[in-house]
Amino acid sequence: MLNGAVSQATASDVNARIDAVWRIEAARVISALGRIVGDLGLAEELAQDALVAALEQWPSEGIPRNPGAWLMTTGKRRAIDRIRRDVTLREKITIIGRELKDQEDPYDEVDERIDDAVGDDLLRLIFTACHPVLGSDARVALTLKAVGGMSTAEIARAFLSSEATIAQRIVRAKKTLLTKQVGFEAPTPQELPERLPTVLSVIYLIFNEGYVASSGDDxxxxxxxxxxxxxxxxxxGLLPEESEVFALTALMELQASRIGARTDRNGNAVLLLDQQRSRWDRLLISRGLRALDRAxxxxGARGNYALQAALAACHARAARAEDTDWATIAAIYATLAEESPSPVVELNRAVAVGMAYGPQAGLDLVDQLLDVPALQRYHLLPSVRGDLLAKLDRPEEAAAEFRRAADLAGNEQDRALLIKRAESAEA
Known part of the structure; x- marks a missing residue:
């Protein structure tokens, strides 16, 4: 048994632990191996090899004291084996071997050099996946897969596309990086303005997939x-002069502060205005407001993420739902519509206008969006319309809209909530 390993664990316990460890360590292992082999596709393959080794060995030998270090070291050993097959890379064998040579039990201790480089390696991974040689959709899909650990099905849902299309897109992206000889490198100061926006959009997509799961039961x-x-x-920390970095982080901190209140004890969804605000995380709110001040x-006050963070800050500052400054929120949405126009922004503005100036004012704006092609399959359009109709005491129309929204929803919790609202309107 490995030094420090846990003994007498059941197979199900070990598999559950492996799943948890992989979720935490996958991006770190892939990014570190990517720095070594210079190929994202190969790095992901080597990391999967390490995972398979864990699945084979841990149930019988026990879980290592430091499972992340075990996976990292195993992946590096796999990298050495691969590199040995290419005589042009013998120098790398020496470099990698030197890191492992003096360890009595490489699976038991963390390689401090790896640990210190985790942040840089992860950023290299993100910027590589978002490299300009790839198309915009490919950058997002590849980063969601390699860094976020999302399945192809989840990414397909985010893109409103098929799994086969997304799978092909990811494969082609990896081949493009290899063909173009894109190394694992962070962007130069000259490249940063071009590449940073895509990186930020990817990070926020990952966050949103966690904040409102696009599919499944959760x-x-x-x-x-x-x-x-x-x-x-x-x-x-790495880009302290980039306002949009702080703005995005502020937005995520403020939204994450509400996670504990977004479901009830049975796991059912709780809408914003019905949440117990005492369950909001005040530390995350404080961090978010400080990051927004920095932005x-x-x-960067009029940047896309800064304006969205300002909206979240309005909710965070309201001790009760009825204290929310909806007039300010509507005004911020109007500014956001000028800076970053989109049908979804207009739909959210309609909600704010309805709260600030009455449901009819909101419904008038929503009805202007009914023929917008981008919203035809968007379940929140009929959901918002149903809410406004219910407030106008038009229950039959509201119920019909809620049921239409339920048919379009991809998440089971969304669907259940919308059906419940339809039944409530009918009652």
Whole structure:
């Protein structure tokens, strides 16, 4: 048995532990191996090899005291085996071998050099996956897969596309990186303005997939939110003069503060206005407000993420739902519509207008969006319309809209909530 390993664990316990460890360590292992082999596709393959080795050995030999270090070391050994097959890379064998040579039990101790480089390696992984040689959709899909640990099905849902299309997109992206000889490198200062926006959009997509799961039975996947927040905080440290980095991190901190109140004790979804605000995380709110102040100090008050964070801050500052400053929220949405126009922004503005100036004012705006192609399959359009109709005492129309929204919803919790609202309107 490995030194420090846990004994007498059942197979199910070990498999559950492996799943948890992999969720936490996958991006770190892939990014570190990517720095070694310079190939994202190969790095992911080597990391999977290490996972398979864990699945084979841990049930019988026990779980190592430091499972992350075990996976990292095993992946590096696999890298050495691969590199030995290429005579042009003999020098790398020496470098990697030197890191392992003096360890009595490489599976028992953390390699401090690896641990110190985790942040840089993860950023290299993100910037590599978002490299300009790839198309925009490929950058997002590849990063969600390699860094976020999302399945192809989840990414397909985010793109409103098929799993086969997304799988092909990821494969082609890896081949492009290999063909173009894109190394694991962070961008130069000259490249940063071009590449940073895509990186930020990827991070926020990962966060949103955790904050409102696009499919499945779970309303939340908090680990995805935590992963995105971790990367956002690292970016703040590495790019201290980039206002949008702080703005995005502020937005994620403020939204994450509500995670504990977004479901009831049975796991059912709880809407914003019905949440127990005493369950909001005040530490995350404080962090978010400080990050937003930093974004403003850097001159980014009218940036996309800064405006969204300002909206979240309005909710965070309201001790009760009825204290919410909806007029200010409507005004911020109007500014956001000017800076970053989109049908979804207009739909959210309609909600705020309805809260600030009455449901009819909101419904008038929503009805202007009914023929917008991008919203035809968006379940929140009929959901918002149903809510406004219910407030206008038009229950039959409201119920019909809620049921239409339920038919379009991809998440089971969303669907159940909308059906419940339809039944309530009918009653």
């Amino acid at each position: 309303w939340l996947r908090p680990q995805l939110c935590h992963d995105a927040l971790r990367v956002g905080r690292m970016l703040c 403003h100090a850097l001159g």
